[in-house]
Amino acid sequence: MAKLPIVTERLIEEFGPHLNTVPPGGFAPVGEPDRVVETHCCFCGQQCGIKLKVKENKVVGFEPWEEFPFNQGKLCPKGVKRYMQDEHPDRLKAPLLRAEGRGFVPTSWDDALDRTARAIKSIQEKHGKAAFAMLGGASLTNEKAYLVGKFARVALGTENIDYNGRLCMVSAAAASKKVLGIDRAANPWSDIPKAEVILVAGANIAECAPITTDYLWRARENGAKIIVLDPRMTPIARTADLYIPVRSGGDIGIFNGMLHVMIERGWIDRKFIAEHTTGWDALEKVLERYTPEHAGKIAGVPPRLIVQAAELWGPARSSFLLHARGIEHHSKGVDNCMAAINLVVATGRIGREGSGYAMITGQGNGQGGREQGQKADQLPGARDIENPEHRKHIASVWGVPEAVLPRKGLSAVEIFEAIHAGKIKGLLSICFNPMVSLPDQDFVREALEKLEFYATIEFFMSETARHADVVLAGSLLEEDEGTTTNVEGRVILHRKVVDPPEGARADWKIICDLASRLGYVNKFKYDSPRDIFEELRRASAGGISDYAGITWDRIEREHGVFWPCPSEDHPGTPRLYEGGRFGHADGKAHFQPVEWRPATEEPDEEYPLVLTTGRVVAHYLSGSQTRRIGGLVKQVPEPFCEMHPRLADKLGVSEGELVTVESRRGTVTVKAMIVRTIRPDTVFVPYHWPDERAINRCTIKALDPVSKIPEYKICAVRVRKATAEEAAAR
């Protein structure tokens, strides 16, 4: 059905989001807990170590975990308050069935699973295997991500399996693979403070990766110069040595322009280029046109800033480049990243202590989530689903004929397009909330409503789950155990902190239960997540992200192990590309010449402003968890529209006044936040909210042709004062 069974207001009344403002037992001192469990935060790819306090099988508080090397006790507000998602009034504690006019009614696990299996079989018999799709998520553990990929390919037999990392890391992944040969941060974070110059491109580190801040500041204390590219003056940009307020989508102008100046001044490493790279000549030819003047026009900044950046970056002896969604969320996201990586490789400053490159992974298991095979084009071990050797290896681990493994399927947004077009009729999802996170929300809603059957595994009733026929009450990260792979490529262990509440079930068990109802009981016989990890090790062996030598015992002993780690006596690989040996078969880095091109929808007379979207520090992704935590909602209760005073004056808007942001796809009414720290031609609205507060009603469903990432960072809008009706409708 996939239509709301009752009006949203009534669903919210029953399932939230409600705010958890008081810990279990009230604000009384915790006293001596029964247990203190060393584990990790669930919110973001840094995966900070944290200790959770447990009393009577309830998470009652936290304690910093100072011994964990990555964050040494440091936490952002989300980490501090993460324990408030436990013992939450909105927690789903039974499988639920959609009931027209009534909402959702609880049922037995057998009934919910039987219905789901029957619906899957019926759709697939009528319309073919591929008519049933699956969507996973990058907040799942490696074990669950592995299981989702295997379940889709083996039990569902569908090629249409993708995950919400498609909205996050895929541009960086594709670029890194193309130029360097491996999709992973090239260096451990401990290299950052040792660099002489650091370039941060499109990464609001203070809000989206707060723990990385101390690494940057430590570099600065050591004398490093910091360059920041961002249309908004972020907290890191405020005190950077060089802040370049690049126009959203203009980054190639900066990167190519810098390299143009560096060639002129002799600040490239020609020896390194000759010995360790291919493709330089083609790149150099393209760069000829990128004079500071030309590059400045593309980037929307004075040319002198590009020259200054080259002067800081060019002659340095060591350097580190970091980028994130700001350059990745574009219909040229892969090109943006490749232009950035070209800048690193041309100096030869990679693969050694204090010199390198990293993408800042966004989601909890953004790194591991894309390696274990829930991505449309990949099999476990970051293997290529179209490569016959790779297929053969995975088929043998899974004990199935290679021929039954589906080929490459559709990406997340394309799956919704296929649903909208009536080609995909059924969907099972876990850990993905497209009714907040996908662009062009009206289109997403229309698509969902066309589904014949939709089931989802959720611990809270997400905005998307409201559309489901069956909601399977799953588990929080702390109610199970498993590994994730952090921003550095370090595989770490989430320990089980408490049992799931009675009536809910561990995610991996739900997937196995469904597989057995689909006739694949033998392929999904696991005792525990550790059991799944053992199979994952074998599946990844010999692959790019090789976990074969990583054991849970080693992770505990060594505070995590970096992949590739091909054998148990291998120390793991904190730093890639040492000695200029890159990930391609020829051992070389492959320069990729990149030409700038406009965004899919540039501003025009009708819609004259650039809309860019992103996160705030108090919320995580679609907000399904953080919008339920009182302290975090208090910190940032609602979205807002950042605009420069010059624009506000033109629009006649004052601070806090309601404005309506309009694009060709939709409108949203939010409070104006008037700040000098943003480009006057750009407005910013954070995306964590649903329904009438969802800025993704306005964003565009344009995709990068290679990575298929949506263009969240630029589309054309106009902004005006909200009408009385719009204000009242909020």
Added chain:
Amino acid sequence: MSERALFIDYARCIGCQACVQACEECDTHRGQPMIHLETIRRRDSVQTAPQVCMHCEDPICAQVCPADAIKKGPDGVVHSALTHRCIGCSNCVLACPFGVPKYFAAIDQMMKCDLCYDRTSVGKKPMCATVCPSQALTFMTPEELERTRRGRAVNEWVFGEERVRTKVSVVVPHEVKEVHVNLVQLGKRREKAEPDDVAALLEEG
């Protein structure tokens, strides 16, 4: 080696409020943060500044307390008002040059940052300095600070005519020996262009 002490390094602060969220998790005042995080002037800048109790050598809050409810321990830590003595008059709230003490109407009492006494008295770091992602709040020995930070630590303050020495230090540029807070200038609008105005940065020249 010296004892560890609390330092504030304003240039590092990113305004994330981890300190505020963590402060209210402390068992001695759970549910109520004692730390302040000031957004300086959001319209003009993203600058923010955390404010913990500076633990004055001669605490002004204690000087003005008519009930003699505010005590400084031998270790220099200035504590929240004694429950049985505090009369909730808020003299301390008004007098503190750093704006630290908070009056809680529900209990008719003053409470304030006590350097996480339950933690620091047993050798742990204060909660705010443990979690602070930017380490704008940091708890270390003066030697370690000297070794790892560009600036210098200062604990001498001049408020108009009044000199104050504090247990907590701030990290400032090397040339600064004491922090002068000229009260007359507070709230006065700056005449020159805002340094953090992106529109100005985009102009040529």
